[in-house]
Amino acid sequence: MPLLLHWLRYCWLPGLLLAAVAAQYFNLLSFRGLLLPKLPYVLLGIALSLGVFFKSSRVAFVAVLLLAGYTAVNFFQVVPVGETVVGLALALAAVNISLVSISEDRSPLNGFGVLLLAVITAQGMALAELQRCCSAQLGGWLHFPVGSMLPPWLPDILKRVQSEDLLLISAAAFAGLRAFWRPEHIGVGLFACVLLLLGAYYAGAEEGTLVLVAVSVGLLLTLLALRSAYELAFRDELTGIPSRRAYSRYLLTLGRRYSIAVVDIDHFKKLNDRYGHQVGDQALRMVAGQIARYGGGRAFRYGGEEFVVVLRGGDNERASRSLERMREKIAGYPLRLRGASRPRKGDSRALSKRGQGGGKVIKTTVSVGLASSSREMRSPEDVLGAADRALYRAKRGGRNRVCVHK
Numbered sequence: 001m002p003l004l005l006h007w008l009r010y011c012w013l014p015g016l017l018l019a020a021v022a023a024q025y026f027n028l029l030s031f032r033g034l035l036l037p038k039l040p041y042v043l044l045g046i047a048l049s050l051g052v053f054f055k056s057s058r059v060a061f062v063a064v065l066l067l068a069g070y071t072a073v074n075f076f077q078v079v080p081v082g083e084t085v086v087g088l089a090l091a092l093a094a095v096n097i098s099l100v101s102i103s104e105d106r107s108p109l110n111g112f113g114v115l116l117l118a119v120i121t122a123q124g125m126a127l128a129e130l131q132r133c134c135s136a137q138l139g140g141w142l143h144f145p146v147g148s149m150l151p152p153w154l155p156d157i158l159k160r161v162q163s164e165d166l167l168l169i170s171a172a173a174f175a176g177l178r179a180f181w182r183p184e185h186i187g188v189g190l191f192a193c194v195l196l197l198l199g200a201y202y203a204g205a206e207e208g209t210l211v212l213v214a215v216s217v218g219l220l221l222t223l224l225a226l227r228s229a230y231e232l233a234f235r236d237e238l239t240g241i242p243s244r245r246a247y248s249r250y251l252l253t254l255g256r257r258y259s260i261a262v263v264d265i266d267h268f269k270k271l272n273d274r275y276g277h278q279v280g281d282q283a284l285r286m287v288a289g290q291i292a293r294y295g296g297g298r299a300f301r302y303g304g305e306e307f308v309v310v311l312r313g314g315d316n317e318r319a320s321r322s323l324e325r326m327r328e329k330i331a332g333y334p335l336r337l338r339g340a341s342r343p344r345k346g347d348s349r350a351l352s353k354r355g356q357g358g359g360k361v362i363k364t365t366v367s368v369g370l371a372s373s374s375r376e377m378r379s380p381e382d383v384l385g386a387a388d389r390a391l392y393r394a395k396r397g398g399r400n401r402v403c404v405h406k
């Protein structure tokens, strides 16, 4: 169940868009008036600029790919709508998107970006050449019945598969597997783009459908680029939970009654010194995950090994119960070390400790200070200050405990 929820977090946006496209295609909704043939240029252009600006090579690559394809269809008639080469162009675009979906994002304005641009240009030229010299044979190649070579006991539907189907279905399966295996916004979004191209192919790729698909992909890419910009600004890179900047924003949404808890890992410096920063980072990720899950409110990484949890309602009793449970969960969590920091060359003492982290299980604890808003303490700064003083008492009292500001 948690895996499904985790997955849903990433697929609601592409899912909504796919549903809107399907509703439009089956005439359940009508945006026809909005689907101007020039709109894909605007949306894909915006997506490309955002991809370049926010260093997302995946978004930028897909935007350039579709801009080139759409321009070819509209202006140069290199790929005339309705002929077999449109199917090949859609299949190639789907394969490209699924391949790029497994790469990591990096700056599109470097060697890698130029390589991707060269790949798109080469494919465009090859398509134009195919169209010019062998359009007669093209149909034969694309509709080659690959499925007819399968064993006779397999279902008929598989035996009807042609080379073009094979390309498109493999691209969709590849992007789908990648999105399912390591769900994140851009991976799931690119899988949705492949599904849109698949839909366009099976819908017959006539002009109206191509505009609909190009507009939808442009919109989706733009939203993905904005989403990754949001993640950059408001999510802590190491732990994946909202950052201090997100905390400041969240405070603006609070009512009069709320509580703030400050959570600090105990003896974290010792843990870092003994096992290295990599293990320290692993502990930070574990603690952040447990706070987000059991803290009873919205968790943020405040800085270093310090987190804050904001709980609505201002009920000290309820807040301290959930924080106590969270503290127990963290204290009982067996952190299996993946490996100590790599020793420096020539450091024989460090070399003798090599691999000491691998497989070893350690436990870590946290101290928590909690305070709630009141008549005397209205501003979040005051409440945070009181929670900090309560945290100090928890540390002085022996650590691994929750102290409440009275």
Ligand SMILES: Nc1nc2c(ncn2[C@@H]2O[C@H](COP(=O)(O)OP(=O)(O)OP(=O)(O)O)[C@@H](O)[C@H]2O)c(=O)[nH]1
Pocket (backbone or CB within 6 Å): 238, 264, 265, 266, 267, 268, 269, 270, 272, 276, 277, 278, 279, 280, 281, 284, 303, 304, 305, 395, 399
């Ligand atoms: N691995 C890792 N360490 C960090 C990070 N941010 C801060 N630290 C370390 O966190 C440690 C904080 O140590 P202290 O503030 O002395 O606190 P402590 O050792 O937890 O001691 P008490 O709070 O008194 O229990 C320092 O050694 C920092 O280098 C980070 O992102 N990764």
